[in-house]
Amino acid sequence: xxxxxxxxxxxxxxxxxxxxxxxxxxxxxxxxxxxxxxxxxxxxxxxxxxxxxxxxxxxxxxxxxxxxxxxxxxxxxxxxxxxxxxxxxxxxxxxxxxxxxxxxxxxxxxxxxxxxxxxxxxxxxxxxxxxxxxxxxxxxxxxxxxxxxxxxxxxxxxxxxxxxxxxxxxxxxxxxxxxxxxxxxxxxxxxxxxxxxxxxxxxxxxxxxxxxxxxxxxxxxxxxxxxxxxxxxxxxxxxxxxxxxxxxxxxxxxxxxxxxxxxxxxxxxxxxxxxxxxxxxxxxxxxxxxxxxxxxxxxxxxxxxxxxxxxxxxxxxxxxxxxxxxxxxxxxxxxxxxxxxxxxxxxxxxx
Numbered sequence: 001x002x003x004x005x006x007x008x009x010x011x012x013x014x015x016x017x018x019x020x021x022x023x024x025x026x027x028x029x030x031x032x033x034x035x036x037x038x039x040x041x042x043x044x045x046x047x048x049x050x051x052x053x054x055x056x057x058x059x060x061x062x063x064x065x066x067x068x069x070x071x072x073x074x075x076x077x078x079x080x081x082x083x084x085x086x087x088x089x090x091x092x093x094x095x096x097x098x099x100x101x102x103x104x105x106x107x108x109x110x111x112x113x114x115x116x117x118x119x120x121x122x123x124x125x126x127x128x129x130x131x132x133x134x135x136x137x138x139x140x141x142x143x144x145x146x147x148x149x150x151x152x153x154x155x156x157x158x159x160x161x162x163x164x165x166x167x168x169x170x171x172x173x174x175x176x177x178x179x180x181x182x183x184x185x186x187x188x189x190x191x192x193x194x195x196x197x198x199x200x201x202x203x204x205x206x207x208x209x210x211x212x213x214x215x216x217x218x219x220x221x222x223x224x225x226x227x228x229x230x231x232x233x234x235x236x237x238x239x240x241x242x243x244x245x246x247x248x249x250x251x252x253x254x255x256x257x258x259x260x261x262x263x264x265x266x267x268x269x270x271x272x273x274x275x276x277x278x279x280x281x282x283x284x285x286x287x288x289x290x291x292x293x294x295x296x297x298x299x300x301x302x303x304x305x306x307x308x309x310x311x312x313x314x315x316x317x318x319x320x321x322x323x324x325x326x327x328x329x330x331x332x333x334x335x336x337x338x339x340x341x342x343x344x345x346x347x348x349x350x351x
Contacts, residue, residue, distance in 0.1 A: 048347035050344050052341075053079075053113070054339055057080055057247070058165075059077065062074050062097065063100070064103075064104040071105075072100045072104035074100040076096040076099070078092065079093045081124065082118050082121070083166075094131060097131070097135050110138050111137075111139050111140065112132060112140040112141075112343055114141070115335055116144070145163070145169075147342075149163060152334055152339075153297075155341060159296050160279055160297070161300065162278060164193055164271075164303075164311075165194065165195060168275065168302075170183050170275075170281070171282070178286075180289065193270075193304060195247035195248075195250035198247075199245075199253065201270075216261055217256055218253065250304065251307070265310070272313075276314070279298055280319075297326075301335060316328060
């Protein structure tokens with residue numbers, strides 16, 4: 001795994017739609033080849049057409065592969081029911097499958113793996129499997145989005161993954177296969193350091209600054225985004241049910257922080273500290289509970305780290321200070337690669 005190269009990290013400045021969703025990258029070809037990296041024990045037979053889906057909070061991406069060949073790739077809206085509702089989630093999934101099947105020229109697949117943040121919610125696996133039955137999926141698994149991202153990074157091996165997009169979650173896997181987690185307790189109860197958390201807590205801190213007569217441009221900026229005419233109207237929108245998309249505010253908060261807004265800067269520094277803390281907590285659990293004596297690599301996925309220079313730098317510097325020997329990947333992993341890899345493994349092993 002690549003070591004931490006903080007000073008050479010390219011910073012992405014695109015601030016559209018912060019999430020952990022990723023499309024096909026240069027690593028996708030490696031993720032779907034018939035012969036994988038040494039030590040994975042997976043070799044997919046040609047002819048096993050498989051489907052991988054990465055269901056992020058903002059976008060859902062699907063790829064169909066046959067051995068070394070990518071047959072199709074498509075994307076659509078979120079299939080996360082908690083975010084878009086049951087009807088829209090199913091509509092998005094059916095439209096996505098229709099498109100990717102059309103591209104591939106197929107009517108069914110041997111195996112499919114779906115990674116989605118709400119996989120443990122009652123009824124989620126059942127509705128996805130019901131849709132799959134209409135699309136000729138022979139066997140499938142529905143797992144958390146953190147699971148496919150972990151396998152995108154480590155192909156079944158040990159490591160720690162920090163997700164930091166619309167929501168957050170940190171998961172680690174020991175050499176014995178055991179897993180430990182930290183965070184990921186939903187937008188209302190946790191998700192510190194996420195895009196949602198940044199948007200919500202920026203407003204909270206800005207309101208406190210308003211009470212203290214301290215300067216910040218956050219409330220004016222949010223008012224422009226929400227098209228509110230007064231502070232009272234802004235508060236009403238923020239307190240409404242269903243509430244606004246707080247995660248959509250994160251790019252604007254990042255921009256204000258880069259321009260020197262002290263309140264916004266404080267929010268992003270706290271986000272970086274929280275993300276660092278999650279990784280170190282999982283590292284400690286792996287050491288205590290799985291007798292890990294060597295450092296395992298850290299990977300990350302999500303636009304909070306990928307598109308916010310301030311959070312990104314704070315995250316890397318924090319990890320380097322706390323665990324200097326712990327290797328940290330310098331490039332974002334792509335969750336869909338893990339979904340395809342797991343589907344291929346399922347096709348080969350029958351598990």
